[in-house]
Structures are given as C-alpha cells and as structure tokens.
Amino acid sequence: MKNLVIVESPGKTKTIEKFLGADYTVKSSRGHIRDLAKKEMSIDIENQYEPEYQVADDKRELVNELQRDVKNAEVVWLASDEDREGEAIAWHLRETLKLDPSKTHRIVFNEITENAIRYAIAHPRDINMNLVDAQQARRVLDRLVGYEISPILWSKIKPALSAGRVQSVAVRLIVDREEEIKNFVSQSFYKVNATFSCNDTANSILDTELSNRFETEDEVVAFLRSLISASFSVKSVESKPRRRTPAPPFTTSTLQQEASRKLGFSVARTMQIAQQLYEEGYITYMRTDSVNLSEMALAMAKDEITKSFGEKYVKTRRYHTKIKGAQEAHEAIRPTNLGNATINAESAQRRLYELIWKRAIASQMSDAEIEKTTIDIAISNGSDTFVCEGEQILFDGFLKVYYESTDDGDDDVHSHILPKLNVGEVLGLVDCGSSQHFTQHPPRYTEASLIKKLEDLGIGRPSTYSPTISTILKREYVIKEDREPVSQTVVVFTLKGDEVIRTEKQEKSGSEKDKLFPTDIGSVVNGFLMEHFTDIMDYNFTAAVEKDFDDIAEGKKEWRKVIDKFYVPFHKNIRQTQQNSHRNSGSRLVGVDPKSKKNVYAKIGRYGTVVQIGDTSNEEKPLFASMKKGQSIDTITLEEALALFTLPRTVGEYEGNEIVVSIGKFGPYVRMDSKFYSLSKTDDPYEVTLERCIEIIDSKRLAEEEKERLRALFPHEIGLHEGEAVVSNIGRYGPYLTYKGSNYRLPKNADPLTVSLEEAVSIISSSADKPARGRKTSKK
DNA sequence: CAGTGAGCGAGCTTCCGCTTGACTT
Numbered sequence: 069m070k071n072l073v074i075v076e077s078p079g080k081t082k083t084i085e086k087f088l089g090a091d092y093t094v095k096s097s098r099g100h101i102r103d104l105a106k107k108e109m110s111i112d113i114e115n116q117y118e119p120e121y122q123v124a125d126d127k128r129e130l131v132n133e134l135q136r137d138v139k140n141a142e143v144v145w146l147a148s149d150e151d152r153e154g155e156a157i158a159w160h161l162r163e164t165l166k167l168d169p170s171k172t173h174r175i176v177f178n179e180i181t182e183n184a185i186r187y188a189i190a191h192p193r194d195i196n197m198n199l200v201d202a203q204q205a206r207r208v209l210d211r212l213v214g215y216e217i218s219p220i221l222w223s224k225i226k227p228a229l230s231a232g233r234v235q236s237v238a239v240r241l242i243v244d245r246e247e248e249i250k251n252f253v254s255q256s257f258y259k260v261n262a263t264f265s266c267n268d269t270a271n272s273i274l275d276t277e278l279s280n281r282f283e284t285e286d287e288v289v290a291f292l293r294s295l296i297s298a299s300f301s302v303k304s305v306e307s308k309p310r311r312r313t314p315a316p317p318f319t320t321s322t323l324q325q326e327a328s329r330k331l332g333f334s335v336a337r338t339m340q341i342a343q344q345l346y347e348e349g350y351i352t353y354m355r356t357d358s359v360n361l362s363e364m365a366l367a368m369a370k371d372e373i374t375k376s377f378g379e380k381y382v383k384t385r386r387y388h389t390k391i392k393g394a395q396e397a398h399e400a401i402r403p404t405n406l407g408n409a410t411i412n413a414e415s416a417q418r419r420l421y422e423l424i425w426k427r428a429i430a431s432q433m434s435d436a437e438i439e440k441t442t443i444d445i446a447i448s449n450g451s452d453t454f455v456c457e458g459e460q461i462l463f464d465g466f467l468k469v470y471y472e473s474t475d476d477g478d479d480d481v482h483s484h485i486l487p488k489l490n491v492g493e494v495l496g497l498v499d500c501g502s503s504q505h506f507t508q509h510p511p512r513y514t515e516a517s518l519i520k521k522l523e524d525l526g527i528g529r530p531s532t533y534s535p536t537i538s539t540i541l542k543r544e545y546v547i548k549e550d551r552e553p554v555s556q557t558v559v560v561f562t563l564k565g566d567e568v569i570r571t572e573k574q575e576k577s578g579s580e581k582d583k584l585f586p587t588d589i590g591s592v593v594n595g596f597l598m599e600h601f602t603d604i605m606d607y608n609f610t611a612a613v614e615k616d617f618d619d620i621a622e623g624k625k626e627w628r629k630v631i632d633k634f635y636v637p638f639h640k641n642i643r644q645t646q647q648n649s650h651r652n653s654g655s656r657l658v659g660v661d662p663k664s665k666k667n668v669y670a671k672i673g674r675y676g677t678v679v680q681i682g683d684t685s686n687e688e689k690p691l692f693a694s695m696k697k698g699q700s701i702d703t704i705t706l707e708e709a710l711a712l713f714t715l716p717r718t719v720g721e722y723e724g725n726e727i728v729v730s731i732g733k734f735g736p737y738v739r740m741d742s743k744f745y746s747l748s749k750t751d752d753p754y755e756v757t758l759e760r761c762i763e764i765i766d767s768k769r770l771a772e773e774e775k776e777r778l779r780a781l782f783p784h785e786i787g788l789h790e791g792e793a794v795v796s797n798i799g800r801y802g803p804y805l806t807y808k809g810s811n812y813r814l815p816k817n818a819d820p821l822t823v824s825l826e827e828a829v830s831i832i833s834s835s836a837d838k839p840a841r842g843r844k845t846s847k848k
Numbered sequence: 849c850a851g852t853g854a855g856c857g858a859g860c861t862t863c864c865g866c867t868t869g870a871c872t873t
Contacts, residue, residue, distance in 0.1 A: 076866065076867065077866095077867065077868085078867085078868070079868095096867080096868090097866085097867080098866085098867045098868055098869085099865080099866035099867025099868075100865070100866045100867075101866095101867095103864095103865090103866090104863090106862095126868095126869080126870085148866090149866085152865095153865060153866050154866080156865095156866085157866065157867095203865090206864080206865085207863095207864075207865080209863095209864095210863050210864045210865085211862095211863055211864080212863085213863065213864095214862055214863025214864075215862060215863060216862095216863095217862085217863090218861080218862035218863075219861085219862075221862085222860095222861065222862085227860080227861060228860080228861040228862080229861085229862080230861085230862045230863070231862080231863080232862080232863045232864070233863075233864075234863085234864065235863085235864090343868085347868095355866090355867090528864085528865095529864080529865060529866090530865095531864095531865055531866060531867080532864060532865060532866095535864090535865090536864090539863095673852080673853050674852065674853055675851080675852055675853075676852095678852095678853065680853080684853095684854055684855095685854095689853090689854055690853080690854075691853095692852080692853045693853095694851095694852090694853095730850080731850085731851095732849085732850030732851070733849065733850050733851055733852090734849070734850060735850085737850060739850080744849090744850055746850090797873070798873080799872080799873025800872070800873050801871090801872065801873060802873085804873065806873090811872090811873070813873095
C-alpha cells in the first residue's frame with residue numbers, strides 16, 4: 069500500500085477510494101479515537117492542566133487495525149474535517165499511531181468530488197497546533213466544569229445528578245420559561261369583526277376587522293351602538309408588491325425543527341432516520357451547521373428546476389452562515405442526487421427525504437411575487453376604520469415546492485383575493501360582532517425549539533443537540549408532556565338590528581403536545597446552580613469562552629493560561645460551595661397529619677420526590693411514600709399527600725386468596741398467592757378495583773397459556789434443503805429461521821408456521837451476502 | 849426481580865464532541 073488516507077466518517081471511504089484509485093487506501097477513524105480517561109478528572113492540575121488521554125475500549129481494535137495499515141503505508145494523509153475537532157482528531161491520530169512527521173500530511177476537503185480531493189492531495193499542510201490547543205482547552209474546560217460541579221450535586225441534592233456547560237443552561241431555559249408562564253397575567257381584550265356587502269358580483273362579501281381593540285365590555289357596547297346610525301364607505305384601497313424569499317437549505321438544527329413541525333418527529337427520530345438516509349447514500353452528511361451548497365449541487369439543482377418547472381423558476385443562491393460559533397466543516401444537508409424528488413423506501417425515510425429535497429430545491433428557486441392589498445373602510449360617525457387584508461400570488465416561485473413552517477402553526481401562503489372596490493363606494497353592513505380574546509403566555513419549548521434557542525445562543529454543536537435533549541430527559545430534569553385544553557368562558561356581542569346582544573360561550577384553548585416541562589428535581593438543581601455558579605449558568609458563558617478559544621486558535625493566547633484564569637476562581641467557588649451550602653432537598657411543609665399530629669413534607673428523596681410524615685430530627689423514623697407521576701412539591705395538597713400512604717392496599721379476595729396492590733421496584737403490581745402481576749400504565753394502584761385486578765390476573769394467565777402452546781409448536785421444521793433441516797422459531801426479536809447453525813430473521817409479519825420452504829430458502833440465500841442482524845458469524 | 853428514604857460508610861454516579869457499531873433468539 070502506497071498511501072493511507074484517514075477520514076472521520078466511514079460513509080465517505082468508498083467514494084474517496086474510487087476517486088483516488090489503486091494507490092490509495094481510505095480508512096476511517098469513526099470520530100475521535102481517544103479522549104480524557106473516563107474515570108476521575110484525568111487532568112493534572114498541578115502540572116499545567118496536562119490532559120491524560122486514553123484510547124477508549126471500543127476503539128482499541130480500530131486503533132490496532134490502523135496501526136497495521138500505517139506500517140504498510142509509505143505516506144499517511146490525515147483527512148479529518150476542517151474544524152477544531154477535526155484538527156484535534158488528526159493530532160490524536162498522529163500521536164497515538166506514532167506517525168513519522170516526514171511521511172504524514174494533513175489535508176482537508178469540504179466537498180467529496182474528484183476535483184476537491186485531488187486539489188487537497190496537491191496542497192497538504194501541517195497540523196495546526198493552535199487549533200488543536202483550542203480544542204484541548206474546550207475539552208479540559210468541559211471536563212472541569214462537569215466533573216467538579218456534579219459531585220457537589222450528589223452530596224447536596226441527590227446521587228447521580230449531573231451539571232455541564234451545555235445541559236445546565238438547557239435546563240435553565242426551560243425553568244426560566246416556566247417561571248415566566250407562572251407569572252404571566254392574561255389580559256382580556258375585544259376584537260370587533262364586520263362583514264360588508266358590495267357591488268362586485270363575483271365577489272360580493274368582505275370580511276374585516278376593526279383597527280381598534282377594546283378592553284372593557286362597556287366600550288364594546290358603546291361602539292357597537294354607535295354603528296346603528298352609521299354608514300360605511302371605502303376610504304382607501306392600497307396594493308403593495310411583496311416578495312418572499314426561500315429559506316436556506318437544511319442544517320442539523322433547521323432539519324430537526326421542520327421535521328418536528330411538519331412530520332411530528334422527535335429530534336432523536338429525525339437524526340436516526342437521517343443517519344439511515346446518509347448510510348444509504350441518499351443525502352449528504354446530517355450533522356452540520358453549514359448552509360453552503362457545493363458548486364456541483366448548485367448546477368444539479370438548476371438542471372432539475374429547469375426541467376421540472378421551467379427556467380423562470382431558477383435562481384442560483386449562495387448562502388452563508390450567520391450562526392455564532394459555526395465551524396462549517398460540511399455542506400448543508402441535501403439530497404446527493406437532486407434529480408430524485410423522492411426515493412423508494414419506508415414511509416418515514418421517504419417523508420424526511422422529500423422534506424430535504426424540497427427545502428434544497430426551493431432554496432435555488434426564484435422569489436415568490438405577491439400583491440398585498442389593504443382596504444380601509446370609514447365609519448361615518450367615528451374615526452376608527454374596518455380593515456381587510458388580502459394576498460394574491462402573482463408568481464409562485466419557490467412556493468411551488470416548499471414553505472417553511474412557524475411554531476405558531478401558520479403553515480401556508482394562499483391567495484385570498486378581495487373584491488374590486490373604488491374609493492368612496494358605499495358598503496352595506498351585513499353583520500357585526502365582537503368577541504373576547506385573551507393574551508397568551510409565552511410558549512413552552514419543544515425539543516426542536518429548545519435546540520433552536522441553544523443554537524442562537526451558540527451553545528452546543530450539531531452532533532450534541534439530540535444527545536443533550538436525551539440527557540436532560542434521562543436525568544429527569546425535564547419531562548416531555550401533553551396538556552389537555554382548558555375550557556374558558558368567552559363573552560360575545562352581536563349587533564342584531566338595533567340591539568346589541570350579549571352571550572357567553574365555552575371555548576377550549578391552551579392544549580399542548582410534546583412540550584418540555586421542568587420537574588421538581590430540575591427546578592431545585594437549577595436553583596442551586598443559579599445561586600452558586602451564576603457565571604456558568606449565564607446564557608453568554610459559552611459565547612465568552614468561545615471567544616477565548618478563537619484567540620487560542622489564532623495563536624493570540626496560550627490554552628493553559630486561559631484555563632488557569634477560569635479554574636482558579638472556579639475551584640475556589642467549588643470548595644466554598646461544598647463547605648458552606650446546606651443540603652437542598654426542595655422541602656416544603658405541606659401541612660399537619662390530623663391523625664399523628666406530625667408535620668407532612670414534600671421533598672426530593674434519594675430516589676425521587678417523596679412525601680414525609682414526621683421530622684427527621686425526632687426519635688421515631690419518619691414515614692415515606694413516593695409521589696405519583698404528575699404530582700409536584702409545589703402543588704401537592706395535604707389530602708393528596710396523605711392518600712399516598714394507603715399502599716399496600718388489600719382490594720379483596722379471589723379464589724380464596726387475598727389480593728394486594730402496591731408499587732414495587734418495577735412499578736405498580738397486583739400480588740396474589742405470592743405471584744406478581746404488573747398493572748398497566750392506565751391503571752391507578754390507588755384506585756384500581758377488585759374486578760380489574762381479577763381481569764389482570766386472568767389475562768396474564770391466558771397469555772402464559774398461549775405462550776406455552778406456542779412454545780410447544782417450536783422449533784418448527786419446515787423441510788429439508790440440500791439435506792439440512794430448515795427450522796423456524798420465535799425469539800425475543802421476532803420470528804427467525806435456523807439453517808446450518810446460522811439464524812436468519814424473518815419479515816416482521818411473517819407467520820413462522822406457514823412459511824413455505826421456497827420462501828425460507830430464498831431468505832437464507834439472499835441474506836448470504838449481507839449478514840442479517842443477529843446472525844451468528846464465524847468468530848476468529 | 850416486586851425498595852428505598854434516618855444514620856453508619858463502602859462504592860458508585862458526572863462533562864462535551866467527533867463518529868458508528870455491537871448483535872442477541
């Protein structure tokens with residue numbers, strides 16, 4: 069082997085190998101190959117913050133393999149991404165693989181085309197140690213923050229909690245927003261709407277809203293009364309041309325937002341499906357902060373748009389990133405082949421692909437031209453006007469394929485054509501009324517809108533957005549929940565002839581789906597961090613340290629000095645907080661238990677939120693009970709708290725045995741005759757009836773009998789193939805076949821009892837070249 | 849497999865950013 073090229077992502081190796089020919093072997097590092105050792109701090113603080121790096125266990129084999137390849141290569145080309153992390157990966161490779169500097173080159177390309185790669189090979193450079201140092205500073209800072217604050221949380225609040233530069237700010241955003249919502253005072257106001265008739269026979273009805281809004285019922289009634297003797301005429305008709313411009317092609321964050329709004333995908337699901345599309349070669353890399361499209365992509369888009377929509381729809385646009393701290397090592401997310409408007413794949417993949425295609429294509433299309441018309445209608449005895457707005461799309465441009473959603477759900481641009489009217493024309497009032505509205509509190513975050521906010525603040529990176537959400541959910545700092553709409557009384561006034569009629573109606577509003585709410589633990593941890601680590605919780609902390617990292621990358625600062633300047637006061641604060649702060653369980657006195665006359669508290673216990681009867685300082689040990697889902701320290705009532713102590717609960721008898729309901733390690737259960745039966749998610753252990761318990765017991769027995777019956781049928785021999793038995797079976801992961809000691813997965817819905825021998829053989833032979841998951845492979 | 853929570857003390861937990869495999873019955 070003459071040349072060894074090492075890139076980050078294995079998805080790229082085949083293509084690059086094809087471009088470079090037989091003299092080059094392309095391998096991938098699969099991201100970072102080594103990191104600070106996981107155990108303990110692994111930073112020698114006494115020795116200028118010297119990091120202790122270690123190859124992770126699951127990277128050992130890969131590193132050995134690269135080591136062998138390096139021995140056989142004459143020249144090694146380090147082709148990791150062109151950003152801070154990529155530069156560090158190249159350096160770690162050089163250090164770990166002990167590469168000879170004279171035979172090692174650093175190259176970068178941000179586009180996988182033959183030209184770009186050949187150009188890169190022709191223009192190698194050295195590893196940029198300033199950039200590497202900036203990465204080391206970033207890494208060391210994050211470790212110091214995370215590994216010094218987290219243990220304080222363990223001792224002061226609860227074990228196994230965590231804090232970090234990114235996750236703690238993400239939680240703060242959610243806690244702060246909840247606080248805003250709690251303090252929000254809804255104001256009521258009245259809108260007045262009127263419908264007029266005119267002489268345009270094709271379009272004779274005009275829906276309008278009054279330019280003024282009212283605060284009180286009296287004002288509304290007075291205004292509506294004044295209309296009884298009024299006449300109405302067209303005061304002005306104004307048309308203004310407007311242009312709409314397409315959104316740039318997707319980055320990780322905008323893809324997550326749109327997939328959430330348009331397809332209802334969670335952030336994790338979007339990334340999983342995007343990964344599949346990337347691996348199948350359908351799209352470019354999915355973790356990127358760049359909106360840039362390659363010249364090749366621009367040309368492809370132009371072709372496709374010309375072919376499908378005509379030349380008028382083409383407008384080549386080059387986008388530039390405005391996001392803080394963007395590193396732009398990759399292209400924007402786009403289809404690899406813009407000629408494919410869709411793909412033949414399962415529904416979720418296809419829908420995500422189509423979204424990516426539309427967004428990329430639309431970004432290269434002409435502006436939409438819109439005419440916006442505003443009609444003002446004068447009231448003869450008043451100064452307010454009724455206003456009507458309409459839009460007419462003169463040229464649809466990019467709207468032909470794509471319109472970006474907003475979080476308010478205003479999803480479409482459509483023509484709303486107004487009647488043709490002349491100034492001074494007299495109009496007839498058809499009907500008029502007013503209804504009460506309420507100002508809305510700021511919206512809670514969704515996964516995707518939280519990521520957008522973090523991105524705007526320059527916090528986190530495309531590769532960590534989804535894992536950050538997972539972390540704060542896993543730590544139970546936040547929960548993702550729905551809220552049912554609440555019914556509200558709304559006052560409505562209608563002008564009927566000479567009378568103003570007041571009515572009331574019920575309106576539902578405020579329903580929420582998949583929103584992020586802080587938990588008790590999230591609020592308590594946030595409060596603690598805000599009190600003791602104000603600087604790290606500052607929304608601008610990351611932006612400030614990024615400035616330092618940039619200075620290191622430009623050689624203006626030394627990374628160890630930057631870290632020292634941060635660490636000395638930080639560590640002093642850590643020591644003081646450990647010593648001086650009190651244990652913080654978020655405890656609240658709920659009331660007094662009427663039976664025992666002891667205090668009842670709600671607080672964070674070792675395993676979650678609990679209610680406690682009695683004080684810990686007393687001789688007697690207090691009683692504890694876990695809170696139910698949905699209950700919280702702030703809102704639980706004494707009654708609810710005391711109700712938690714009714715478990716274990718005897719609900720009755722069945723077959724001569726006592727039935728007891730309680731909550732165990734694995735959730736709520738029914739116990740009878742020392743056997744356990746889990747309650748389903750919808751059953752409430754405090755409420756569940758004897759009848760329902762019997763139903764649960766019986767259905768579990770039935771299910772077990774059915775299992776027994778099936779077990780007796782398997783393994784099932786389908787027949788012989790080349791003298792060897794083909795056997796079907798049902799395992800933990802669905803139906804599968806066994807043949808010659810290997811397993812082959814059957815399609816999900818296939819019936820392993822009736823599957824024919826031919827089908828089975830074809831499954832076995834077709835998966836011979838690509839091993840199915842779970843198939844036994846020969847071990848070395 | 850069907851707790852725990854006080855207090856004693858051992859031993860455990862934790863960060864952010866790069867990137868994909870593990871691979872079962």
